[in-house]
Amino acid sequence: xSLVQQLNQKALAKGVPLSVHLDVTYRxxxxxxxxxxxxxxxxxxxxxxxRTLLDQxxxxxxxxxxxxxxxxxxxxxxxxxxEYARSLQFNVKLKTNAILxxxxxxxxxxRLGVEQIQISLYSHRAEIHDGITKVQGSLDRTLEGIRVxxxxxxxxxxxxxxxxxxxxxxxxxxxxxxxxGAHYTLDPTITPMIDGRRDVLRFRASASEVSDVFHNAALVxxxxxxxxxxAAVDDSIREGLPCSAGHTACYIxxxxxLYPCVQFPLxxxxxxxxAFAEIWRDSPQLREVRSIRGKDLETCSVCSHLGTCTRxxxxxxxxxxxxxxxxxxxxxSFIRTGIPSAGMMAGATxxxxxxxxxxxxxxxx
Amino acid sequence: MSEKYxxxxxxxxxxxxxxxxxxxxxxxxxxxxxxxxATAIWQSADGRTPLSSIVRDSICAQFDVSAxxxxxxxxxxxxxxxxxxxxxxxxxxxxxxxSIPVLS
Numbered sequence: 001x002s003l004v005q006q007l008n009q010k011a012l013a014k015g016v017p018l019s020v021h022l023d024v025t026y027r028x029x030x031x032x033x034x035x036x037x038x039x040x041x042x043x044x045x046x047x048x049x050x051r052t053l054l055d056q057x058x059x060x061x062x063x064x065x066x067x068x069x070x071x072x073x074x075x076x077x078x079x080x081x082x083e084y085a086r087s088l089q090f091n092v093k094l095k096t097n098a099i100l101x102x103x104x105x106x107x108x109x110x111r112l113g114v115e116q117i118q119i120s121l122y123s124h125r126a127e128i129h130d131g132i133t134k135v136q137g138s139l140d141r142t143l144e145g146i147r148v149x150x151x152x153x154x155x156x157x158x159x160x161x162x163x164x165x166x167x168x169x170x171x172x173x174x175x176x177x178x179x180x181g182a183h184y185t186l187d188p189t190i191t192p193m194i195d196g197r198r199d200v201l202r203f204r205a206s207a208s209e210v211s212d213v214f215h216n217a218a219l220v221x222x223x224x225x226x227x228x229x230x231a232a233v234d235d236s237i238r239e240g241l242p243c244s245a246g247h248t249a250c251y252i253x254x255x256x257x258l259y260p261c262v263q264f265p266l267x268x269x270x271x272x273x274x275a276f277a278e279i280w281r282d283s284p285q286l287r288e289v290r291s292i293r294g295k296d297l298e299t300c301s302v303c304s305h306l307g308t309c310t311r312x313x314x315x316x317x318x319x320x321x322x323x324x325x326x327x328x329x330x331x332x333s334f335i336r337t338g339i340p341s342a343g344m345m346a347g348a349t350x351x352x353x354x355x356x357x358x359x360x361x362x363x364x365x
Numbered sequence: 366m367s368e369k370y371x372x373x374x375x376x377x378x379x380x381x382x383x384x385x386x387x388x389x390x391x392x393x394x395x396x397x398x399x400x401x402x403a404t405a406i407w408q409s410a411d412g413r414t415p416l417s418s419i420v421r422d423s424i425c426a427q428f429d430v431s432a433x434x435x436x437x438x439x440x441x442x443x444x445x446x447x448x449x450x451x452x453x454x455x456x457x458x459x460x461x462x463x464s465i466p467v468l469s
Contacts, residue, residue: 003396007387014383063380063387091378091389113376113391155394 098145264314
């Protein structure tokens with residue numbers, strides 16, 4: 001067992017929130033067509049509130065801290081927040097579009113010891129990338145940000161979201177990442193809007209486009225391993241946890257609302273009204289999430305994919321049942337292996353969550 | 366024997382988790398889990414206290430080990446952490462801003 005696995009097991013046993021994702025703003029300098037956020041400022045936490053929160057997170061044992069948004073660097077105090085987080089010795093990861101990163105900002109991130117900068121890149125072609133971000137020149141600016149960060153030796157991870165409009169560009173973006181010496185991730189997940197609107201789902205890559213990616217060794221590695229039919233489900237899988245959300249990880253919005261994960265809009269409390277540790281320990285919602293094991297999942301507990309599915313409890317929750325299947329992940333398991341999921345067989349999913357009622361994060365009025 | 370001074374690097378991430386110090390090197394992202402003895406050394410690595418004093422006051426006073434063995438182990442440990450950029454080792458006090466305090 002690796003040290004990271006040991007660390008996770010220990011955190012789980014001790015109830016320690018090892019990882020926290022904190023969105024410091026929902027404001028952004030891009031308007032990506034598939035984005036689930038609403039970008040107006042509804043009363044973000046102040047610098048002082050975030051400093052107090054970071055103190056609480058450090059005391060609770062949080063080690064991995066992801067700062068994101070919106071675009072976090074549109075906050076004028078973003079570097080002050082990062083600096084304070086690093087003084088508390090968090091392992092800090094920054095998610096950004098890098099548009100505001102020039103030599104000076106990169107030098108500062110380097111000096112502050114930020115572990116990794118994750119940057120969204122949709123295509124190597126300006127007409128596609130800028131078409132998605134709705135900001136002319138954004139590809140050039142993002143690439144320049146990546147270049148300057150890498151020139152200083154900072155770790156960069158390029159996040160490539162797979163959509164209809166860029167489904168032919170994944171290999172080229174991966175090659176670009178390799179050229180920069182950056183890590184590359186490809187994610188086909190598009191989630192409904194934060195206000196519940198579902199029109200952004202039309203940007204999702206089609207099943208055949210996802211299939212092309214899932215059967216491309218250049219993108220997924222060992223095809224035989226990636227596409228292999230699931231192994232038999234045993235007791236360790238049935239007794240296992242669906243994912244780390246709410247167990248060793250959680251998400252906090254710019255307004256102080258705490259959720260199990262950025263993709264799991266089950267409100268558990270607000271750090272402006274209650275101490276983080278109290279919410280983490282006592283929230284009935286988190287307790288419910290923590291009580292769920294593989295064997296408790298309706299439909300999925302008897303699915304042959306149970307041990308290998310990427311089932312997201314948050315996406316299942318958005319579809320109306322945190323113990324139910326996540327149709328997107330049912331589709332992914334099917335596309336990957338050719339074996340229908342129990343959810344598909346039972347008709348629990350119809351291949352599109354657009355037909356379902358959705359639960360979403362509640363924004364301040 | 367020349368004196369040695371050790372200072373925690375500002376570029377690492379660290380957290381005390383149930384009595385065990387977890388440290389990640391910013392140089393190579395290696396994750397370390399320190400034993401209780403190593404944690405005591407890490408927490409005392411302020412750049413000003415000589416390693417021999419740390420061994421005497423923080424190790425021998427708390428753990429059942431001879432000063433000679435403890436110093437030899439502490440030297441090996443500090444060299445290893447220094448190779449990952451986690452500690453700085455010098456033959457004179459380290460007082461610059463590259464050292465930062467650890468959380469209590």
